[in-house]
Amino acid sequence: MTNYAVFLRGINVGGINLKMADLRTALETLPVTGVKTLLASGNFVCATGASDVELKGLVEACLRENFGYDAWVVVIDRARLAALIDACPYPSDNVKEHSYVTLASSAAVLDDLEALGRELDGVALTRLAPEALAWLAPAGGTLESPFSKLTAKAKYKSTTTTRNLRTLLKVRDAMA
Structure with a gap:
């Protein structure tokens, strides 16, 4: 059994509203154990014998x-997270800037996103791995930040999702 973190894209924004209790009930039909939902943004952890690709599907x-x-x-599995x-x-x-990580199921898509992000003025980006790109946004101005607007484009929604670093810490800790 492998412990995984699963990050849902676009939950409880843009009209897609899921109650975490309903999500847990639906997930109980899958070959997973130990499901814990975290925060209302659609993060959950579980254990399964399935691979990450199988679990995604x-x-x-x-x-x-x-x-x-x-x-x-x-x-993403526990060790990788x-x-x-x-x-x-x-x-x-940091009270002045918030740290975010954009996670991707396609390294090629993240390559494209990173290249476009590097063309933006004043954007701090760090590639953490093929599937993760860290960036900073001013506190209180995340959605208006140039890189946030870039990640919100429709062409990225099927392969990427972004989380605050504090959220990733909470998800990691829930898998302990």
């Missing part, structure tokens, strides 16, 4: 069937 199908929307998730957090050079508790 199972969860996306479950969400589409149970909640009727085009669901996309990024799946811990390594990504450790690799992040930005602080988790």
Whole structure:
């Protein structure tokens, strides 16, 4: 059994509202154990004998069937999530800037996103791994930040999702 973190894209924003209790109920039909939902943004942890690719397909199908929307998730195992957090050079508790990590199920898509992000003025980016890119945004101005607007483009929604570094720490700790 492997412990995984699963990050849902676009939950409780843009009209896709899921109650975490309903999400847990739907996930109970999958071959997973120890499901814990975290925060209302659609993060959960679980254990399974399935691979990360298999779990991604199972969860996306479950969400589409149970909640009727085009669901996309990024799946990362416990060790990999811990390594990504450790690799992040930005602080988790800076009051002036918030640290974010964009997670991707496609390294090629993240390559494109990173290249476009590097063309933006004043954007701090650090590639943590093929599937993760860390960046900073001013506190209180995340959604208006140029890189946040870039990551929100429709062409990235099926393969990427972004989380605050503090959220990733909470997800990692829930897998302990």
